[in-house]
Amino acid sequence: MSEHSEHEHHIVSPKVYVAIFAALLILTGLTVAASYLEMGVFNAVVALAIAVIKATLVVLFFMHVKYSTKLTKLTVGAGLFTFIVLVGMTLCDYITRAWGRW
Amino acid sequence: MSSATIVNLPDQSTARIPKMNYLSKENGLLSWLLTGDHKRIAILYLISISFFFFIGGALAGLIRLELLTPQSDLLATDTYNKVFSMHGIIMIFFFLVPSVPATLGNFLIPLMIGAKDLALPKINLLSWYLYVGAGILAIYAMITGGVDTGWTFTTPLSTHYVNTNVITTGIAIFIAGFSSIFTGLNFIVTIHKMRCPGMTWFRMPLFVWGHYATSILMVLGTPVLAIALVLVILERTVGIGVFDPAKGGDPLLFQHLFWFYSHPAVYIMILPGMAVISEVISTFSRKRVFGYTAVAFSSVAIAVFGFFVWAHHMFIMGISNYSVLIFSLLTMLVAVPSAIKIFNWAFTLYKGSITFETPMLYAFGFMGLFTIGGMTGIFLGTSGTDIHLTETYFIVAHFHFVMVGGMLMAFLAGLHFWWPKMTGRMYPEKISQLAALVTFIGFNLTFFPQFILGTLGMPRRYASYPPEFQVLNVFSTAGATILGVGYLLPVLYLTWSLKYGEIAGDNPWQATGLEWQMQSPPLTENFREIPIMDHEAYDYEWLERQKEKEVASVG
Numbered sequence: 004m005s006e007h008s009e010h011e012h013h014i015v016s017p018k019v020y021v022a023i024f025a026a027l028l029i030l031t032g033l034t035v036a037a038s039y040l041e042m043g044v045f046n047a048v049v050a051l052a053i054a055v056i057k058a059t060l061v062v063l064f065f066m067h068v069k070y071s072t073k074l075t076k077l078t079v080g081a082g083l084f085t086f087i088v089l090v091g092m093t094l095c096d097y098i099t100r101a102w103g104r105w
Numbered sequence: 106m107s108s109a110t111i112v113n114l115p116d117q118s119t120a121r122i123p124k125m126n127y128l129s130k131e132n133g134l135l136s137w138l139l140t141g142d143h144k145r146i147a148i149l150y151l152i153s154i155s156f157f158f159f160i161g162g163a164l165a166g167l168i169r170l171e172l173l174t175p176q177s178d179l180l181a182t183d184t185y186n187k188v189f190s191m192h193g194i195i196m197i198f199f200f201l202v203p204s205v206p207a208t209l210g211n212f213l214i215p216l217m218i219g220a221k222d223l224a225l226p227k228i229n230l231l232s233w234y235l236y237v238g239a240g241i242l243a244i245y246a247m248i249t250g251g252v253d254t255g256w257t258f259t260t261p262l263s264t265h266y267v268n269t270n271v272i273t274t275g276i277a278i279f280i281a282g283f284s285s286i287f288t289g290l291n292f293i294v295t296i297h298k299m300r301c302p303g304m305t306w307f308r309m310p311l312f313v314w315g316h317y318a319t320s321i322l323m324v325l326g327t328p329v330l331a332i333a334l335v336l337v338i339l340e341r342t343v344g345i346g347v348f349d350p351a352k353g354g355d356p357l358l359f360q361h362l363f364w365f366y367s368h369p370a371v372y373i374m375i376l377p378g379m380a381v382i383s384e385v386i387s388t389f390s391r392k393r394v395f396g397y398t399a400v401a402f403s404s405v406a407i408a409v410f411g412f413f414v415w416a417h418h419m420f421i422m423g424i425s426n427y428s429v430l431i432f433s434l435l436t437m438l439v440a441v442p443s444a445i446k447i448f449n450w451a452f453t454l455y456k457g458s459i460t461f462e463t464p465m466l467y468a469f470g471f472m473g474l475f476t477i478g479g480m481t482g483i484f485l486g487t488s489g490t491d492i493h494l495t496e497t498y499f500i501v502a503h504f505h506f507v508m509v510g511g512m513l514m515a516f517l518a519g520l521h522f523w524w525p526k527m528t529g530r531m532y533p534e535k536i537s538q539l540a541a542l543v544t545f546i547g548f549n550l551t552f553f554p555q556f557i558l559g560t561l562g563m564p565r566r567y568a569s570y571p572p573e574f575q576v577l578n579v580f581s582t583a584g585a586t587i588l589g590v591g592y593l594l595p596v597l598y599l600t601w602s603l604k605y606g607e608i609a610g611d612n613p614w615q616a617t618g619l620e621w622q623m624q625s626p627p628l629t630e631n632f633r634e635i636p637i638m639d640h641e642a643y644d645y646e647w648l649e650r651q652k653e654k655e656v657a658s659v660g
Contacts, residue, residue: 074297085325088412092428093361096416099427 013070023064030057111389111460111615114531120608122529126626141226142629147212148527149233150203155596157199157240162592164192169551169585172578177568185568186253187269191243193256194274198281199240201512202370205377206323207236207288209519210316212527214292216620216627217310219301219636224294225287232287239281246273255566257367258333260348260359264340272341275334282327282334285373289323292316301619303638310618310642311400315380318404322369322376322411330366333359357423364415372411374508375475376404378515379446382468385518386450388616389465390457393643396449403442410439420491429488436486443479447472462614463534466541467518474510474548478503481556496566499559502552510548517544517595524599525613529626530606536598544591550584617648 030053037049063069068079114120127144137145167188171179180188211229215222223229246252252274254263263271296317300309337359339345346352348359387394394400416424416432450472459465481503484490494500524532554577563574570578612621619636620627640647 081321081325085412089329089362089365092413092416092431093358093365095431096357096361096424096428099425102425102427104426 019064023060026060027057109460112613113615114607114613115610117607120610122608123624125628127629128626130629141230143211143215143223143229146229146233147208150207150211153237154200154204157195161192161195161200164188168192169582171568173582175570175572175575180568182568183253187251190253190255191247191251197256198278201374201508202285203236204516205381205519206316206319209523210377213620214295214313214316216631217313217618218304219619220295220299221631223291224299225291228287229291232284235280235284239277242277243274246270246277257363258337260356263337264348272338275338279331279334282331285323286327289320292320301635301638308638308642311383311394312380314401315376315404318408319373319376321408322373326366326369329362333362360419360422364418368415369411372407374512376407378512381515381519382471385464385468385522386453387643388614389462390454390459391645392453392457395452399445400449403445406442414439417486420488421495433486433488440483447476463537463541464518464522466538467514470545471511471514474506478506478511494559496564497559498555498563498565501565502555502559505552525609526620526625528603529609530602531609532602532606533598540591540594543587547584547587547591551581551588554580617643617645
């Protein structure tokens with residue numbers, strides 16, 4: 004990793020920011036719209052999926068992770084990985100409780 | 106004990122402490138309270154964690170005194186609950202978690218990797234202020250009624266049933282958590298960005314590797330503890346219901362969140378201890394640590410595996426059988442990297458020129474006691490035996506073997522080992538060897554009977570017990586008094602040595618680390634010029650050549 008690239012900040016054009024902002028607004032509208040549809044358990048799934056997409060956009064563009072060094076990406080990835088372990092393995096317990104005893 | 110020693114002190118009649126050093130650079134209270142110097146912050150931490158250790162120790166003394174007799178006679182039962190809760194909270198969050206990283210790690214990491222300070226000196230100072238603020242809040246909570254949930258804040262007890270200072274204590278731990286996150290963050294950035302030229306990842310001392318792994322755990326795990334505590338506070342204040350089955354919540358969710366941090370926290374506590382032991386074992390057997398790379402990666406492996414085993418604290422709490430199976434199997438995995446370390450240290454000793462200075466005695470104590478603590482962890486990780494042993498004194502003995510027998514021994518090993526570097530003066534050797542021995546004997550007498558009590562079925566967290574358990578409890582209490590002496594001695598002679606200890610010189614142990622190639626105590630800016638690392642870690646031949654060069658140039 005060269006010293007040079009670390010201190011050079013990528014300049015994001017206003018166009019990108021506006022586009023991401025628009026995307027976030029559209030997705031918010033979509034969340035509201037989806038809440039009116041009757042989808043059973045999938046209501047929560049859809050709402051969460053849209054929220055995840057929005058969060059990803061914010062992290063990548065507004066927080067500049069897309070333009071950052073590999074080390075920063077790895078750091079973000081590590082946080083995400085830990086979060087998946089937490090939720091995933093906790094769900095292992097919740098899902099299998101209904102199976103009863105072996 | 107033979108007279109063989111590697112200690113090499115300068116001629117005491119001419120030796121002086123260097124006039125310019127980090128302690129003498131500035132004077133006055135403000136120069137300490139507003140310092141950005143990692144070495145001074147380490148000293149501030151050392152003083153504060155010692156203070157909390159003695160509060161926690163006094164509470165432990167009360168617990169053991171109460172358990173001298175089968176009846177609950179010294180303390181009322183609910184007072185006893187508060188005493189053991191506060192003992193756990195103070196020892197874990199205010200002593201064990203910051204013990205080695207915030208003191209020795211803070212002091213040594215920049216010196217070891219050839220940097221002038223940590224990457225974020227102000228954040229470092231902030232972390233100490235947060236720690237002190239949190240500590241004061243915890244003590245305030247203790248004085249104004251205490252908390253009786255145990256250090257685990259288990260729901261629904263903590264959210265629905267108790268009327269003690271859960272919220273204040275929760276906030277205190279929340280703040281202490283941020284102090285710990287800042288320390289971890291600082292170490293990660295420093296180790297990534299501030300290594301001197303030539304200091305590649307695999308030339309770093311294993312001390313730095315251990316702290317790197319610890320920092321990962323601090324940064325990734327601690328936020329989850331913060332979340333869990335905030336949820337408990339919200340549950341108590343506004344009744345949000347995440348842990349309340351009546352509102353569709355689940356009390357076990359709290360334990361999942363809590364142990365997701367608190368199991369890795371066990372490794373936050375022990376990894377820095379292992380980091381110290383690697384340095385001590387190498388120095389006092391005059392050999393490169395056997396299997397350097399394996400020991401380095403085993404630290405990282407412990408950090409990663411540590412996130413996959415938390416539910417072994419919950420086997421009898423009502424989680425599903427299938428998840429018990431998975432977590433029990435995964436728990437076995439974490440034993441592997443710990444065993445790698447123990448075996449590699451043993452191989453480092455093999456054919457080494459071993460000497461028995463105090464740090465080495467503590468390190469031997471660590472190796473034996475940690476192994477017992479770790480192996481009994483396997484008993485507990487096996488779901489069948491866990492059902493019998495959990496919530497008994499077997500658990501208490503197990504984690505005290507790891508935490509006190511392991512971590513505290515390692516802390517004392519490190520403190521003695523780097524004391525000459527931190528203060529410029531030696532501690533008195535004979536009495537400190539005695540203290541190490543007293544600690545070891547006292548420790549075994551205190552905690553070994555508790556293994557037997559546990560297998561006999563004595564439950565933990567009760568102020569009274571059936572009379573047939575008394576003999577072993579008397580042994581345990583007697584051991585605790587010996588252990589107390591073992592911990593009081595270092596405070597006395599280390600304080601004494603600040604003024605009367607022998608002048609240590611740059612490198613009293615003939616050790617190879619960069620921190621030993623500079624004056625003791627170090628300059629505020631550590632290095633006059635940034636060093637260049639041109640040899641592997643623990644290269645004793647390089648050290649010999651350096652000495653020859655010096656002799657040649659002086660001659």
